[in-house]
Amino acid sequence: MTTTGGPDESPSVALRTEALEQLLTERGLIDPKAMDAIITRYETSVGPLNGAKVVARAWTDPDYRRRLLEDGTAAIKELGFSGQQGEHIVVVENTPTVHNVVVCTLCSCYPWPVLGLPPSWYKDPAYRARVVREPRTVLAAMGLTLDDDVQITVRDSTSEVRWLVLPERPPGTEHLTEDELVPLVTRDAMVGVAKAATP
Amino acid sequence: MSTPLDSEGPAAPPRSNGELVFAEPWESRAFGMAVTLYEAGVFSWPEFQTALIARITAWTAAREHDEPYHYYRLWLGALEDVLADLSAVSEDEVIARAQAMAQRSPGHDHRDEVPAQ
Known part of the structure; x- marks a missing residue:
C-alpha cells in the first residue's frame, strides 16, 4: 500500500x-x-454447474423449490454442495414482476459452493457501486432490459449471507427434463444479470 | 475508470459461463495461499475478509491511484496484512525475498524452470 x-x-x-x-x-x-x-478444485470442480443443478431441481420439484427458498444452505447441501466459509446461502426467486440482482458492495462475497469463483466484472468497483445506484441501467448495459413495471431488488452480500437468484424457468421448456434444463441455467442468471437461456 | 459496460478487457460484462476467473497465474497463487492457510486454521475467514474489506475501502477512498483497481492485488495486500498481524511473515521479509528473486537471471523467472522445492 x-x-x-x-x-x-x-x-x-x-x-x-x-x-x-x-x-x-x-x-x-x-x-x-x-x-x-x-x-x-476451485478452478475446475466448483463452478456454476453446481448452482445450475440446484436451479434445475427447483424448477422440476416443487417440494425442493419450497425447501430451497426456505433454507437455501440446507437445500443446497441436500445435493452435496456446501460452503468453505460457513456462510448462509439465501435463495431469492425472480418472477415476472420482481427481479433480484446480487452484488457485494463491501468486497466481493459470492456463493462459491454453487457458483465457483466470481467473474472479474463482479469484483469491479464500477459494478459494485453502480448496480446499487442505477440497477436498471447497469442491467440494460449488460444486455438485460427489464420493463419499467418490473421491480428490481438489489441484494447486497455480507460475510454472513450470500445470495443466489432462482431465475424464472424459461417459457417453452415444459417438456424438458431436469438434466436437460441444467445447461440453460447460466451463472449470470443466478447472479441476476441475465435470464436463464432458452433452448 | 472502467465501467461494467466494457465489451472486453478484465471488466467486461458476462457473456458466457466460461470466463476465466484468474487473469494471471500469480492471482491464482494469491487466491490459493489465502484459502490454504484458512483451511489449515492459520486464520479465520472473517479475519481475512475484514483485512480485504479494509484494503478495498482504502483503495476506494484514496483520491489518486497509481494504478487501476486490481482485486487480487488488494487480496494479496490483505493476506500480507493478516500474516504480519500474526507475526508469521512481515512485509519487509516479503520485499527482501522478492528483491532477491528479481536478481535471478531472466530465464529463472519462469516458475516451471525453478526447482519445485
Whole structure:
C-alpha cells in the first residue's frame, strides 16, 4: 500500500506473490502441492454447474423449490454442495414482476459452493457501486432490459449471507427434463444479470 | 475508470459461463495461499475478509491511484496484512525475498524452470 518508487525499487506483484509463497512454504505454513489441489478444485470442480443443478431441481420439484427458498444452505447441501466459509446461502426467486440482482458492495462475497469463483466484472468497483445506484441501467448495459413495471431488488452480500437468484424457468421448456434444463441455467442468471437461456 | 459496460478487457460484462476467473497465474497463487492457510486454521475467514474489506475501502477512498483497481492485488495486500498481524511473515521479509528473486537471471523467472522445492 505504501510501496512507491520505480520498478527497480518495488518488486512486481507476481514476484511478491512468489516470495510470499516461498516464505510460507519454508515455514511449513503451506504445502504447495496441497495448495495446487485447492486451486484446481476451485478452478475446475466448483463452478456454476453446481448452482445450475440446484436451479434445475427447483424448477422440476416443487417440494425442493419450497425447501430451497426456505433454507437455501440446507437445500443446497441436500445435493452435496456446501460452503468453505460457513456462510448462509439465501435463495431469492425472480418472477415476472420482481427481479433480484446480487452484488457485494463491501468486497466481493459470492456463493462459491454453487457458483465457483466470481467473474472479474463482479469484483469491479464500477459494478459494485453502480448496480446499487442505477440497477436498471447497469442491467440494460449488460444486455438485460427489464420493463419499467418490473421491480428490481438489489441484494447486497455480507460475510454472513450470500445470495443466489432462482431465475424464472424459461417459457417453452415444459417438456424438458431436469438434466436437460441444467445447461440453460447460466451463472449470470443466478447472479441476476441475465435470464436463464432458452433452448 | 472502467465501467461494467466494457465489451472486453478484465471488466467486461458476462457473456458466457466460461470466463476465466484468474487473469494471471500469480492471482491464482494469491487466491490459493489465502484459502490454504484458512483451511489449515492459520486464520479465520472473517479475519481475512475484514483485512480485504479494509484494503478495498482504502483503495476506494484514496483520491489518486497509481494504478487501476486490481482485486487480487488488494487480496494479496490483505493476506500480507493478516500474516504480519500474526507475526508469521512481515512485509519487509516479503520485499527482501522478492528483491532477491528479481536478481535471478531472466530465464529463472519462469516458475516451471525453478526447482519445485
